Amino acid sequence: MKLNSPLQVYKYLPQINCAECGDATCMAFAAHLIDRSKKLEDCPPLLKDEFKKKYIELQTLLAPEIRQITIGVGEHARKIGGDDVLYRHQLTFFNPTAFAYDVWDTMQESELVERINKIQNFKKFYVGKFLRVNMVAVRCVSGDALKFAGTVKKVSETTGLPLVLCSFDPAALKAALEVVKDKNPLIYAATEKNWGEVAELAMNYKVPVALFSPDLDKLKSLAATFNEMGIKDLVLDPGTYPQGKQLKETFERFVKLRRAGIKEGQKDIAYPLMAVPLGAWLIYKDAVTASYWETVLASVFIVRYADVMMLHSLEPYAMLPEVHLRDTIYTDPRTPVKVAPGVNEVGSPTKDSPVIVTTNFALTYYTVESDLSSNKINCYLAAVDTDGIGVEAAVAGGQLTAAKIKDTFQKANFDFKEKTTHSTLILPGLAARLQGDVEDATGLRIMIGPPDSGRIPGWMEKNWPPKPK
Amino acid sequence: MTKKIKLSELGSLFGGLDIQALEGVKIEGDVEIDLGQLGFNPQMAYALGHETAQVAFHLLNISRILGYPVDQMLGGQAAAPKRLSKLIESKFSVGKMEEWKTPIQEVVLGATSSDGGSRKSTVTLGGENSLPYYFDSPMPHRNYVTMDVFDMPINMAKAVKSNYEDVINSPAEWAKKVVRDFGADMVTIHLISTDPNIKDTSPADAAKTVEEVLQAVDVPIVIGGSGNPEKDPAVLEKAAEVAEGERCLLASASLNLDYARIAEAAKKYNHVVLSWTQLEINAQKELNRKLMKQCGVARENILMDPTTAALGYGLDYAYTNMERIRLAGLTGDAELNFPMSSGTTNAWGAREAWMVSSPLKEDSDWGPREYRGPIWEIITGLTLSLAGNDLFMMMHPGAVNVLKEITQTLYGSKETEPLNIDNWVSAVL
Structure with a gap:
């Protein structure tokens, strides 16, 4: 956010200390806006006509550095992005990395339903709550738009979890979007090759869209182009390579993008980031090794800046450390972790x-x-x-x-x-x-x-x- | 005089002035725009009329600034999406962290014969100029793993114990095994039998064990006490004496024992002190300061253990504590810019690592514990490696293997054939 002290925020507030927000003074409320524990809408006077101008200005000035976008609808809708800091102790990280588990359109229906149920029913008790996973990513493996759309239909009938529709073929994405157009899915992905048609889909169906390129110049080009076309709900996938030097470079791309977005305020690329730890399965065929390596990749990018990630392994020994590490990194360090004696x-x-x-x-x-x-x-x-x-x-x-x-x-x-x-x-x-x-x-x-x-x-x-x- | 017009009147106002672009704009509702002293007249509108789209956007922006929800009212047509036929050319660049000016202290563990020891190899930690694996500056040394050896049989999780059953009664054999079979860069000998509440073995007995381990392996070693604050200084003193010149890591000096004795032993017999505090950055500063200023330990003989809590059991504190310490060091805090060590083995204290199944009926199935334990150790260590930890004290051979693989990949020493990931979406997994 562009303001960093309560005093700066205070100047835009009504300054009447009405206490309607629950704080005794406008200054106290300003402090809560800075630490993001309260929202502008908690101040009723600010919403009145006479303060409308200040309200609009504050909305811009207090917007998080990384754009926050919503995927899905209803109770399962998931916000991603929205971060303001590079290190959690500087404030806290917002919107824990969304875990999207894949299904694919060549699965048997019974197999598909079983897998979705495993995803949506997973839970692990921890400190008074259950840790869960969040999305279903449907991959078009068949290359057949109709078959893909049919699978997407079955998935949306089986779960209310937000969906990621994965194909580089605009026709397949369009067929699937027709089926779930009111579900606000994330479409994956626009690339250097298909971007025009995918942009058209994002505009027509008003859905968030992922942009994919491991080349950061091209990724930035895509983001700037979509932004210029008025498409703002973007997710950037800078490519997750699962091994070797390519993995080291992947790590560097995540760090570079987030530093540019938060520290340097480069708005063009200040969008949520997507990692694809699932790539571990491209190099390891044995399920235990692949699950282990996928968990390792997931952990690296939970710590360093992925806002949403694509996962494959439903093995408990992969999911348990993943959900715990996400909780570790996203737990608000400002909240005392004590119960009343x-x-x-x-x-x-x-x-x-x-x-x-x-x-x-x-x-x-x-x-x-x-x-x-x-x-x-x-x-x-x-x-x-x-x-x-x-x-x-x-x-x-x-x-x-x-x-x-x-x-x-x-x-x-x-x-x-x-x-x-x-x-x-x-x-x-x-x-x-x-x-x-x-x-x-x-x-x-x-x-x-x-x-x-x-x-x-x-x-x-x-x-x-x-x-x- | 102030002239007020209604947004819904705009269309008809412009309509008489042949402004094409507004024809597609449907304005619903009844919002007034106050044009203030600017006034509004046909001449002005006509002048603007040639750039019709801009007029529309301008007026809409006025209303937007005034807070009217014009976007909803216009049914989206006003902001008709632009189509582009070409990608906008862009170059991405980002600066390096200028504020990371102070390198982390380099610390060498182990000494070869040319330096008065008997080790075949040494381990150099620290020297970083940035957070680990960052592009700002290459990491000068990789991460290292020292594997635990105990001077008596102890309780271990089943998945760990199965690796050591043949050597559990011989620290020397145990040490040989972790170096030969499990790729340990170093060995930690834990002298737990010296604890008065356990066996109360003497410092002399402990020193004998240390000698045996030094004979059995030629890698640098860590000498760990029992954790008993009354007994440890005497035990570590004696051990330091018999290991003179080997540049062992003495674990540990802490604020709740006589750290000066341990510092003295390190100075006298040429060893490195592990400065151990419990998840508290200011305590870490205090102890480091005391070791340097009060006890005269040289900077190149200090390593820190800011405490490792297991994944799910306080790792959030351990992670952030280490990250803050490392950032403070890089930005110039000369009391915190030392390399760090993690007791990653603590991960095995998490019930998820060793329990057969969840004690809670509501939990999803936890699956086989044989796979849960090692990965708990890996992820605990990996998370701390990203915060800046240099040396890992570990137990499970499989965990050591995977942790080394990922940390050395991020460090940059793992080469593989390039892989094309462009079609991951349609891959059959």
């Missing part, structure tokens, strides 16, 4: 239910909490304030101590005599060395749980209820 109920605990201790690091807490609730273990779970540090590090660093544990129960007015029949506390296995201290500090019986909360169910079978002394 306290003693919480999981399920419906009774006086015979266990009382378990963990830390207030969100990842730890949610992991333990989901392991307990998923296995229907009714209990009390105490989140000790360790400044958001996990168990092992907090024990080593002195943030998880007997005094802190005692304090957590006291502050929550949790009386073991009243709430439990057993006056027993279960410490995490990784905090075993605190056993004596906690016993002395609380006078409770202390049991040591497993080092990983995934093993609590097995541990419970063996150890709970505790044997009477």
Whole structure:
């Protein structure tokens, strides 16, 4: 964005401190516009006629450096691009890389439906939410426009996920677009050869379009040409080569394009970028090797600037690290990853239910909490304030101590005599060395749980209820 | 006097003036444009009439600036798309990072006989002038991998353990195996049995193990303590003494132990200090400063371990911490421009790396863990390599293999036949 301080933004705001946006002052609201935690539309006065001019100006001045575009419609619609920084600690990255998994038009229908269901049903629980994958890319392998359109039709009947229509043949793209024209698919791709016809399609069907050329001069030519024709929802594919020097050059192209867009404000190429880790399958035929290498390529370009990527492997050992790394890179570093300290109920605990201790690091807490609730273990779970540090590090660093544990129960007015029949506390296995201290500090019986909360169910079978002394 | 006209009147106004281009413009709704003191008269419109399209666009722009949603009202016809018959010629260029002025310190591990050691080869880390693999400046040295060896059998994930069952009771054999069979550039001997809570073996016993490892392999080595802050200084001192002149990496000096003793041992016996802090850039600065200023360790004898958290278990912190440290170093922070090391083996602590299946019924199938573990180690390491990490401490041979392949490809030392990807869309995979 062109403005970088709240004061600069403040000049354009109504300056009446009406607090309708939820902030007490216009200056505070300005700070939220700069860090992108609020939108212009959160300021009702700004939308009135008298401020229309400022509103329009701000829209331009606050627009992200990399254009943000939307693919698909409805609840599954996915925004990509919209970034303002080269390194996540400078703000945060927006719109996590969209993962598009391929299907192709020579698949049997049953095979096709099965694959789509695998894509749209994939989920992995993580810190209070499910990680998922986002799009289906339909590849025209047959070379037959009608067959391609037929496959696209079946795909759109099977899933609401946004689609990428992949063919270099404008006739095939047109046939497919006819089938899904109201679904706002991304069309892939315009090249040096077919650009005129593909541009025509993008204009007529008003859909986002990918431009493909590993030659950055040509890629920029394509982007400038489309832009001049009024086609602004562009995705740039600078070519993903899967190996050797060509891969090194691919990496450099991603870095160059994003630096030009963000640091140098080169509007001509400030569009979302597409990587194609699927290319690993062009060089490796064995599924494990290809899946591994595809995951490696995906990881390189999740870190360095791909906004959407084409993937093939549905092996869990490929998908799990991919969705986790994307979450790693796109997690907002400004958001504290702590939960409120306290003693919480999981399920419906009774006086015979266990009382378990963990830390207030969100990842730890949610992991333990989901392991307990998923296995229907009714209990009390105490989140000790360790400044958001996990168990092992907090024990080593002195943030998880007997005094802190005692304090957590006291502050929550949790009386073991009243709430439990057993006056027993279960410490995490990784905090075993605190056993004596906690016993002395609380006078409770202390049991040591497993080092990983995934093993609590097995541990419970063996150890709970505790044997009477 | 202010003259107001309605947008819907524009058509008829211009209509009498023979302005062709507006005929296709359908204006719906009833929006007023305030023309202010400019006034509006037929002469003016006529003067503009010769450039009819521009007039239309100009007026529309006025309304747009005033905030009227003309685009929706015009049904898109006003902005009739331009067709181009030729690509607009363009040249792409982008500048280099001028602010990266300070190189990262070069650090050599290992010493050959000509330098007072007995290693066959040495490993040089650092020297970068840009983020890893960037075009701004070629990376002077590739990434290196040192593989873990323990001085006693430990718990390992099944996928890791199966590689070491034959050598688990002999650190020397274990070290030989990782160098000979698994392509380790270096070996890390972890003296964990010295921990008073484990076996409490003596510093002298530990030193003997170090001697055995130095005899068994001729690559540079890392000497790791047990992580017990009371015991480690004594253990590392003794180990440093028996390894005199070998330029081993002593792991580690940290703020929660007597780092001065470790620094002293490194100086006295010619070794390199690993400066280890826990995910905190300011602590890393503080410890590096203390090692240099207070303990007098030379710059070429410092390597940093800013801590590695596993993928899914804090890698976001570890990644950003390293990236910030590297950027600070390149832009001139002389307390942070040292090469970095990662305990990539920590990846095996992630349950996704070793558990048979998800403990959560809601999760999709996790698939075979034999494949999940190594890739967890690879991706944890690869991510940090992109943040600037130089040396990787690893465990699984397959993971080492793949990490070396990708980091050396990005470094530029992997040659392959050029591949044509132009038809990937129609490829049968």
